Structures are given as structure tokens and as C-alpha cells.
Amino acid sequence: MSDAADDEQLPELDLRLTQENLDEFYEHAPCGYCSCLPDGTLIKVNQTLLDLLGYTRNELVAHMALQDLFTIGGRLHYETHCVPLLLLQGQVREISYLLRRKDRTTLPVLMNCALLRDADQQPLVVRVTLFDITERRKYEAELLRAKDHAEQQREQLAKANEQLQRKNEQLTRINADLDSFVYTASHDLRQPIDNMAGLFTELKHSATFHDPAATSMVLMFEEALQQILDTIGGLTAVVQQQRELEQVPNEAVALQPITEEIIRSLPGIDPPATFTLDFSAIPTLQLARPSLHSMLFNLLSNALKYADPSRPAHIRVSTALVDGAPVLSVQDNGRGINLERHGPELFQLFRRFHPEVAGSGMGLYLVNRLVRQAGGRVAVESKVGQGTTFRIFLPR
CATH class of the missing domain: 1.10.287 (Helix Hairpins)
Incomplete structure (x- = not known):
């Protein structure tokens, strides 16, 4: 019952497929076929190989040997390596040669051979398959x-x-x-x-x-x-x-207490400045404590020093996580800096941009140097008359 069911599931065969001519298949196979005597004399060649080499059948069969189609180096390899292996093993597989076409150009091929023996185990005929590997050679050359x-x-x-x-x-x-x-x-x-x-x-x-x-x-x-x-x-x-x-080694420094300590040590101004601290994103930083103290002290003292006298100073210190790395920001509403004019020299030693305010010009230089020493960088945004924001980007 099951055999009948299986037969019913098989697709109907096109009768033309059963009429496939084996000689036609041999002649026009997708690779070159030939047969030769043990001494290499060609006795049969398919049309595919003739087309690849540019010869007629009469020019090859009984007139040339397989090794005559090889380059000089290929012939030496065939006679000293391939023939002994054929006699010993009865076959060789995937050996690369260059065949010489009739027009003197060369054709790279991959050769498989099988040796047939007679009833007395004497070598009778060698069947050879030759695959055109021109595209493969180009690909290999491109890879090289x-x-x-x-x-x-x-x-x-x-x-x-x-x-x-x-x-x-x-x-x-x-x-x-x-x-x-x-x-x-x-x-x-x-x-x-x-x-x-x-x-x-x-x-x-x-x-x-x-x-x-x-x-x-x-x-x-x-x-x-x-x-x-x-x-x-x-x-x-x-x-x-x-x-x-x-x-000084790095350590986990809590930002809230160290910032509050620095704010208490800063000189007062009139009117008094207000501070907003927001370290919820990153409460601690892995830094040398003196380095962090110096960075914050210089940025906060500068924010007070360069406060705009026309309005109360407001300073915001916060942290954020940007691309997985910590960022410490100090933002003020002070006088601001003309970055188009002074940006390139902002962190240079002894550079001062508000001559009317006393200062040494070393604070920002030191901040930048400490941040770089820690593997980070400093970014600045500022508008004259509106304020400045310093962002310290630290490594992960």
C-alpha cells in the first residue's frame, strides 16, 4: 500500500529525458574529456576540449600526446610526478596545469586522471578530465x-x-x-x-x-x-x-561631597552666587582625588571670578553618560568668551580674555592638562554676555 502511495507522489518524467544521448553528453560535457594510451598518445577527445584548445579532432587524435599539450614545466611534472602516481595508485586528482592552445595562448586547467588495466593488470588506457579554471585563477590572482x-x-x-x-x-x-x-x-x-x-x-x-x-x-x-x-x-x-x-592613584570619588567642599572654600561675591548640583547620572568618578579637586576648583572659581555683574551668578555642576562614557559639566551665566577670537588659545598658559578681571591665566591651562593626563578631553561652549559651559569627557 505504501509503495503504491510513493509511486503516486513521484513527478511524471519528461520522456525526452529518457532519450538523452550518451555520446552527445560526452561530446558537449561542461568539461574537457580525453583518453590516451599509457604513453600519452591521444585516442579520444570530446568536443568541449577541442573548443577550449582550438584544435580539430584529426590534429590531436593519434597525432599528439597528452603531455604535448602541457607547457615545458607541466610536461616535466606530468612525466616525473603524475605518471608514477597513476601507475602506483591508479588515479590522480586535482592537479593544476597550463595547456597550450593552438594559438599559443595558455589555458589553466584542473586535471583528474584514472588508469584502466586489462585482464592481466597491464596499463591499458588513461581517462582524463580537464576543468577550465580561468575564472578561478583570476579570482585567486585578485585574492593574492x-x-x-x-x-x-x-x-x-x-x-x-x-x-x-x-x-x-x-x-x-x-x-x-x-x-x-x-x-x-x-x-x-x-x-x-x-x-x-x-x-x-x-x-x-x-x-x-x-x-x-x-x-x-x-x-x-x-x-x-x-x-x-x-x-x-x-x-x-x-x-x-x-x-x-x-x-597619586585613581579612586572612586563621590562628586557631591567634594563639590560642596570646594564651594565652601570659594570666596564670596555680591550678590551671592547660587549653585545647582546634579550627579544623579554618575554619582562617582574614577580619578585621582587631587586632580578632580583641582579641575573643579579652577572651573568653579573662574565661574565666580568672571560672573556678569549685571545679574546674580548661577552655576550648575552635573554629570551625564554619553556613549557609555562619563561627562562632567560646569555651566555658568557669566560674561562668556568670544570663542571665534580666543578659541584656539583658550587653554594656553597665561592667556587671559577679560583684562579687567585680575587673574594669572593658568587655571584653564591646568584643567586641560589634568584632563588630558586622565585620558579625556575638554569641550567648551560659550556666548558673550550669556555664559560658558565646560564639559569634561572622561574615558570609560
């Missing part, structure tokens, strides 16, 4: 070119990385040398400048100036001297603080 190109790119990238590493090492040494120079120079200059300040103080007490302009000139000299002292002190402090912070 792509591999060579990738290798060249890899070598160039390795050289570029090596050069970059050398430059980084050089910059590191230069920065260290500059820090040492600045620290030494500021330390060595401190003593003569202090002596000059002392002598000037004695001069003011002991000397009498009759010129009416002397008083203003003395005041100007005193201010310039104080400016020099502040600059030397600032340079020393920056380098010394940098060296100290390099030795």
Missing part, C-alpha cells in the same frame, strides 16, 4: 593582489605606528625637560626677584622723590614686580602640582 595590498598596508601602518611611538616618546621627553626647565628657572629666578622686591621696599621707605610723576611710576613698578612674582609662583605651582598628581 588583495593580500599583497593588505600586507603593504599593514607594513605601512606598522611603520606609521612605530614613528608615532617614537614621536610620542620624544614629546614625553621634551615635556619632561620643559617641566624641569620651567621648575628650575622659576626656582632660580625666585631668589633674585625676592631680593629686588626687598630692595625696592627699602628704596620706597628711604628715598625721596621730587618728581610729581614718581608716585605713579613707583606704583607701576610695584605692580610689574608683583606680576613677575605671581607668574614665577604660578609656574612653580603648575609643575610641582603636575609632578605630585602623577604619583
